[in-house]
Amino acid sequence: RKLNIALVGLGRYANILADGLLVAQHCRLAGIVTGTPEKAKDWKKRFNLDDKNIYNYQNFDQIASNKDIDLVYVVTPNALHKEYVLRAAKAGKHVIVEKPIGISVEEARDMITACEKAGVQLAMGYRLHYEPYNMEMKRMGQERIFGKVKLVEASLGYKAISNPGEWRLHKALSGGGPLMNLGVYCVQAGRYITGEEPISVTAQYGPVTYPDIFKEVEESITWQLQFPSGAICTSSSSYNCGIDRLYAAADEGFFELSPAISYGPFQGRTSNGPLKFPETNQQAVQMDEIAKVILAGKRLPDHISGLEGLLDMKVLMAIYQAADSGKKIAITPEKQ
Numbered sequence: 001r002k003l004n005i006a007l008v009g010l011g012r013y014a015n016i017l018a019d020g021l022l023v024a025q026h027c028r029l030a031g032i033v034t035g036t037p038e039k040a041k042d043w044k045k046r047f048n049l050d051d052k053n054i055y056n057y058q059n060f061d062q063i064a065s066n067k068d069i070d071l072v073y074v075v076t077p078n079a080l081h082k083e084y085v086l087r088a089a090k091a092g093k094h095v096i097v098e099k100p101i102g103i104s105v106e107e108a109r110d111m112i113t114a115c116e117k118a119g120v121q122l123a124m125g126y127r128l129h130y131e132p133y134n135m136e137m138k139r140m141g142q143e144r145i146f147g148k149v150k151l152v153e154a155s156l157g158y159k160a161i162s163n164p165g166e167w168r169l170h171k172a173l174s175g176g177g178p179l180m181n182l183g184v185y186c187v188q189a190g191r192y193i194t195g196e197e198p199i200s201v202t203a204q205y206g207p208v209t210y211p212d213i214f215k216e217v218e219e220s221i222t223w224q225l226q227f228p229s230g231a232i233c234t235s236s237s238s239y240n241c242g243i244d245r246l247y248a249a250a251d252e253g254f255f256e257l258s259p260a261i262s263y264g265p266f267q268g269r270t271s272n273g274p275l276k277f278p279e280t281n282q283q284a285v286q287m288d289e290i291a292k293v294i295l296a297g298k299r300l301p302d303h304i305s306g307l308e309g310l311l312d313m314k315v316l317m318a319i320y321q322a323a324d325s326g327k328k329i330a331i332t333p334e335k336q
């Protein structure tokens with residue numbers, strides 16, 4: 001059978017996930033949670049949804065008695081992740097939550113605890129963990145294919161935000177600017193290419209060149225993570241400059257991707273030559289792989305766990321602290 005997924009928050013990314021679910025083999029779009037009745041009507045028609053699997057934000061908790069839904073995928077603005085993860089867990093549903101896990105480390109802990117207590121699994125929507133180019137970067141780093149990694153450069157930015165009503169520009173809903181939205185991928189890359197947890201960070205905000213738009217969140221930010229081995233990961237995330245790149249310099253060579261983090265097509269090479277992998281439907285593969293594990297009654301792998309989301313959130317918060325203070329901030333290891 002296929003795993004039945006309900007999407008919460010039918011915005012841009014939920015539409016991309018829904019397209020992925022149309023071609024997925026092990027899961028399907030079975031339900032939706034939306035505050036907009038027109039969207040409910042439109043999605044019901046487009047995806048042939050059963051009326052009893054369509055919820056709004058008020059009656060969402062009734063999903064607890066709906067045997068047709070196995071997993072709830074939270075795709076709302078960041079500050080609303082926690083509420084829906086907690087409600088889904090209470091309803092006894094497994095959960096995937098989009099990145100970043102929430103807007104604080106405390107929220108991350110609350111989500112992990114709630115899912116553990118409810119006996120449901122919590123996964124991060126880290127699509128790149130199922131994307132071949134990115135996983136090759138991780139492998140080459142951790143297996144030291146080119147020797148010890150000394151430097152990672154990981155940056156992601158785009159120049160698209162001009163609507164002041166966009167929730168990403170409002171700190172209460174986003175938790176921050178491009179760091180929260182895009183920087184989380186760079187932190188991930190630094191962590192999984194080195195296979196280490198950063199011990200300290202320095203960071204600098206970029207100039208505000210659009211003061212009418214960037215009133216609450218940073219327009220751009222640059223930071224440097226220091227790892228126990230001496231490796232460094234230097235990154236920028238930006239809402240005023242297009243950049244999408246991963247680069248790793250190791251003792252005996254380099255490996256890189258650009259584009260690296262967006263939806264592809266990707267391009268990669270190493271000091272030995274080009275990298276070539278099939279392009280995948282990232283969302284379909286991600287949800288299929290998660291579905292297979294849950295359908296088999298097994299535990300989801302650690303690399304997409306809620307704890308991963310928490311570890312990234314710790315680093316994001318330390319980056320803000322470093323940029324705010326101008327000081328090097330130590331990152332305390334998480335007791336596991």
Ligand code: NAD
Pocket residue numbers: 009010011012013014035075076077078080098099100125127167173181
């Ligand atoms: P979006 O603005 O397009 O969609 C957000 C949805 O949440 C909308 O349908 C909106 O109606 C709903 N919503 C519910 N309550 C709301 C409220 N109080 N204020 C505003 N909207 C509310 O945003 P998006 O781009 O789809 O992003 C949603 C989540 O998905 C974010 O956490 C984001 O980081 C994540 N995301 C992940 C990827 C990825 O590649 N993994 C890509 C894009 C977005």
